Amino acid sequence: MTTVTTRAVQYPADNLTMIGHLALPAGTDRRPAVLIGPEGMGPSHVERHRAEALAELGYVALAFDIHGGRYLEDPEEMLARCMPLLADPDRMRGIGHAALNVLRAEPRADPDRIAALGYGTGGAVAVELGRDGVDLRAIGTVNGLTTGRPGEAARIRCPVWAGVGSQDPIMPPAQREEFTAEMQAAGVDWRLVVYGGALHAFHHPPVDHPAPPGVGYHPRHAQRAWRDIVALLDECLPVAQ
Template identity: 35%
Template sequence: MAIVSNTVTYLDGDVLLEAFFAFDDEFSGRRPAVLINHTWVGRDDFVAEKAKKLAALGYVGFAVDMYGKGILGSNPEENMKLMQPFMADRAMLQKRMKAALAAVKLMPWVDDGKIAAIGFCFGGLCSLDLARTGVDIKGVVSFHGLLAAPDNTQGNTIKAKILALHGRDDPMVPVEQMLAFEQEMTEAGADWQLHTYGNTMHAFTNPVANDPTFGTVYQPDADRRSWIAMQNFLTEIFG
């Protein structure tokens, strides 16, 4: 097994973006692709490592760039400044996600009929918003993602299967938001699942998260279980 990785540039309008991708060159032919959406930090090593792990499972891992080539936050203030425009303009967020989807479909190793998206924190919301637009992809997975619905997708039929992996004690997603998400997904006709991990806060997949006052704490059991849940989900939707 040899994991090949590189970067590829693509455009959303006049914004230059740079994705990181990985695949296993021992697999022949086209294979499913998984878009990987980053946290509020930007397209960093965390999502690059996820792309390599997905490549080892037989997929093309494509770590999306939401902010622009080389743009990363270095502290919570910068991260918030980068993320906030997309939270305020979900149509812009959805357009940028569709640019990533178009870019991955052009890759020669990708079966463009078998595409999924996953994401972490802000990236979880990005993955869910892509599904909310009604695009024809197989499924999306949100890891401790923000679940609040946008205001421009009501009435859309969600074609992608949905898996949301959530910490019960995540202060950024109160119980009311979870219930609203369940109602939203049901009304959109989605095939949806919400897995809730007890005694688990926000950012539970990130080994460096250790700020209980902010609500971000690594939880190794939830990290392991959620990755297994994702693998089972991908096996099902790509079967």
């Protein structure tokens, strides 16, 4: 196992002080880099662990923040913040660009070789960076299959991978179809994986507070989705060039 170093990084975004989790692989050389966005509740040990897992694979990884260092376990509070955010592409882009600037400024990160991944709200932020024309090598989103403003998906310059549970009531078939129709019309290299029987946030291990209806962990599909994301990075952003 390689030695991974981590540190918290503070940076301004969305009129808040965000607290990201930066994970660095062993060595001193520049490496490809990955942004990781959280579900609507905000970053937790799950995203931090994923950043460290990517650092183990040789990436510089930043698990970015969306709530100013807070984890919103109250569903009503979470929705009150996330729904307006998801309806405002410019706010999502501002949050994404702020994290991207932190990652690009890290000396170990290759600023020309970056991918953006995310879950739920964090996945929507990752896709909005693509719609904003950011030069990314890959975009991955689980549960965050939101559609953008007309025509802006044509700015996406990299492959887009999306994953969703077949029984996810928050991302129903109509919304999935709208997202994929947008990608197809824009000429994006896209793919969608539907994980049979999985609910919303199927990738997220159980938390110590009650999950809202329609939300549930699916261990097998969680592992499969992670393998699919790693395969996306291996294809589009290999550590060794």
